[in-house]
Amino acid sequence: YHPDMDKPVCFIDTGSDGKLRVQQSALQILQQIQQPVVVVAVVGLYRTGKSYLMNRLAGKQSGFALGSTIESKTKGIWMWCVSHPTKAGTTLVLLDTEGLGDVDKGDPKHDTNIFSLAVLLSSTLVYNSRGTIDNKAVMDLQYVTELSECIKVKSSDEDADDSSEFVKFFPSFIWAVRDFTLELKIDGKDATEDEYLEFALKLKHGTSRSVIEYNFPRDCIQKFFPSRKCFTFPFPTAPENMSCLESLNSADISSEFLKVTDHFCQFVFHDSCVKRLKDGHTVTGRDPRVHEKFCCLYC
Template identity: 60%
Template sequence: MASQGPEMTSPVCLIENTASGLQMNQEALEILSRIEQPVVVVAIVGLYRTGKSYLMNKLAGQKSGFSLGSTIQSHTKGIWVWCVPHPVKADHTLVLLDTEGLGDVEKGDTKNDCWIFALAILLGSSFVYNSRGTIDNQGEHFLNTDGYVTELTDLIKVKSQADNEEEDDIHYVRFFPNFVWAVRDFTLELKIEGKDVTQDEYLENALSLRKGTGKKVSDYNLPRQCIRNFFPTRKCFVFVPPTAPEKMKNMEFLPETELCPTFVQATREFYHYVFQQSDVKKLKGGHKVTGRSKPQ
């Protein structure tokens, strides 16, 4: 049996976001290098102050760990990692990556956000995009023409083994992660044109392409086409507000009995799906990753 790897009681910073740029943390790399088991990597990104860390703590089986924060400022900086025994897959390690909130006006650097977004995709075997309100919220930079997903081809280059030339977008899916869209504080009915729809149908409808030509149609379709191309395996979960606004700052300390039952059920469905459907991280060529083989 492979070594169980390091016992981590709390997360550590994997990639520091410094004034001079993103830098790897040697302590975290040493921890990862002691993991001999295959790793299942779940990375979460999204706008700051949208509750990413709460979901990651639930995946770790803990009430706290990744810092939630309770102010309007972005709390997580850089990318933090927490390695725990996989709760479902024996002899596997679950690697959780919590990322710095995107769109922090105090940082004022969208390119920095794009790199964090791209790194989360490259490192993850499952990629969770966490947003608030609705999928087509105009504040969501994810679906903008100049948004994070449309810049992936500029930040990530895939080389053909045969001739070392850059490959087409379709080749990205061979090592890109599964995609999960977590919609927080969702207060609408899941209906389209008066008919009940599933969460996944809600996502697919939001990603549907408009017919026609012209810049307006092209701008609308571009980010949606990118998501459809890059992430053929897609899943959606909607979460109602978990509790009253005045209790949100202490949410990590609240027992489930004080949270909205619908929210609790959605959270359980979310982490059960992630546990069951997130595969071992693979590199280009299908090579399974252990902690020792993680990109450095």
């Protein structure tokens, strides 16, 4: 079965009772996929351009909705299944998630649930942000500190801390920094993007409350996502063209932005692994263990 879809479909939305629910039509598409799946999910604050990167991974100019206003366009989680461009016999499943941090949602746990689902479902998690990786950007990734409360691993010892087991099935982590304008330098010396990320995640020494609060999210990121990568994207185009990015010709988009985007896509294609469960089991779209354990986790 070749799962190529011409457009994304809603995978998980919110019911009238406020709970997340799986769309059966999307589940039926997944159940037809007998191949191993590479699952790439993108998360991040709303209005940061997440959908553009996912469209590029799908090899399309458009597909996932790009909002041109301050309103968040993506609700819940949307799914797009295509044949993997570099791995034969493998399906690439792209998940575009609802923007985090929208104060109009009302339910503070909603964002945490969306983030946790993206982590559980994906083999590669892309965190999309804007500007720089400063302390505010790290604190905006507060959802990672709540993973141990939301996700439990079955253990013979009910009182054991199972967070150490997460890395066995958690995804690799890519931090995509959009609209990056700084020089990549650390202590006056040129640095790589990965060195920039690791410097931002470096822990402080001390036991004061402020140091503990500073270190906590960084420690969680380091512990839960030992495989980390960073990409810094310059502004893609002139500000007046940002609202129509998906319809612009390549000549109207920054060549450096296109270069980084192509590098990002090639890295995802070549380095993202197939989705596996904690016991090493390779996941296919029809795997009932995924449907039971993941899709219905919060439903």
